[in-house]
Amino acid sequence: xxxxxxxxxxxxxxxxxxxxxxxxxxxxxxxxxxxxxxxxxxxxxxxxxxxxxxxxxxxxxxxxxxx
Amino acid sequence: xxxxxxxxxxxxxxxxxxxxxxxxxxxxxxxxxxxxxxxxxxxxxxxxxxxxxxxxxxxxxxxxxxxxxxxxxxxxxxxxxxxxxxxxxxxxxxxxxxxxxxxxxxxxxxxxxxxxxxxxxxxxxxxxxxxxxxxxxxxxxxxxxxxxxx
Numbered sequence: 001x002x003x004x005x006x007x008x009x010x011x012x013x014x015x016x017x018x019x020x021x022x023x024x025x026x027x028x029x030x031x032x033x034x035x036x037x038x039x040x041x042x043x044x045x046x047x048x049x050x051x052x053x054x055x056x057x058x059x060x061x062x063x064x065x066x067x
Numbered sequence: 068x069x070x071x072x073x074x075x076x077x078x079x080x081x082x083x084x085x086x087x088x089x090x091x092x093x094x095x096x097x098x099x100x101x102x103x104x105x106x107x108x109x110x111x112x113x114x115x116x117x118x119x120x121x122x123x124x125x126x127x128x129x130x131x132x133x134x135x136x137x138x139x140x141x142x143x144x145x146x147x148x149x150x151x152x153x154x155x156x157x158x159x160x161x162x163x164x165x166x167x168x169x170x171x172x173x174x175x176x177x178x179x180x181x182x183x184x185x186x187x188x189x190x191x192x193x194x195x196x197x198x199x200x201x202x203x204x205x206x207x208x209x210x211x212x213x214x215x216x217x
Contacts, residue, residue, distance in 0.1 A: 012186065020130065021127075022190075031120065
C-alpha cells in the first residue's frame with residue numbers, strides 16, 4: 001500500500017530524488033559532526049555538493065551500461 | 068656519530084570512566100532517541116539538533132513511504148538464496164532503525180509490497196537511510212549523555 005495523498009504530491013524525477021536525499025543526509029551529518037553553526041554550514045555545503053557531484057559522475061560512468 | 072636520544076614520553080591521561088548510573092542513563096537516552104528521532108537530544112536540551120534530526124528523519128521516512136518504498140520485515144524466505152536473505156535481514160535492521168515510524172508504518176500496512184518502479188526503489192533507500200541515520204543519531208545522544216561529546 002502507498003500513502004495515496006502523499007504519492008500524488010511526490011512525483012519526483014531521479015535528479016530531484018537524489019537532491020532531496022543529499023540535502024537531508026548532509027544536514028544530519030553536519031549537525032552530527034560539527035559543533036558550531038558556521039562549521040555546520042560549511043560542512044553541509046561541502047557534503048551536499050559532493051553528493052551531487054559523485055551522483056552525477058557515477059550516472060555518467062554507468063551511462064554506457066544500461067540494464 | 069649521532070647520539071641516540073630518547074623522544075620525550077608524553078603521558079596521556081585516560082578520561083575518567085562514567086559511573087554505572089550515568090552509563091545506564093546514557094543508554095536510556097539512546098533508546099529514546101532511537102524510538103522517536105531527536106527525542107534523546109531534546110531531553111539532553113540540545114534543541115537545535117533535536118529539531119533538525121526529527122524533521123530530517125521524519126521527512127526522509129515519509130518521502131520513502133510516499134514514493135512506494137518497500138519495508139523489510141520477517142519472515143525471511145530462504146528460497147531466494149542465502150545472499151538475498153542476508154540482504155533482507157540487514158535491510159530489516161536498517162529499517163528498524165527508524166524506530167516508532169517503522170512500527171507505525173507496519174501497523175498501517177505501508178511498504179508491504181515492492182512497487183517495481185524506479186521511484187519505489189528510491190523510496191526503499193530513503194526509508195532505509197532514514198533508519199540508519201537515526202541509529203547514528205541515537206548513538207550521538209548516548210555519547211553526549213555519557214560525556215564523550217558536547
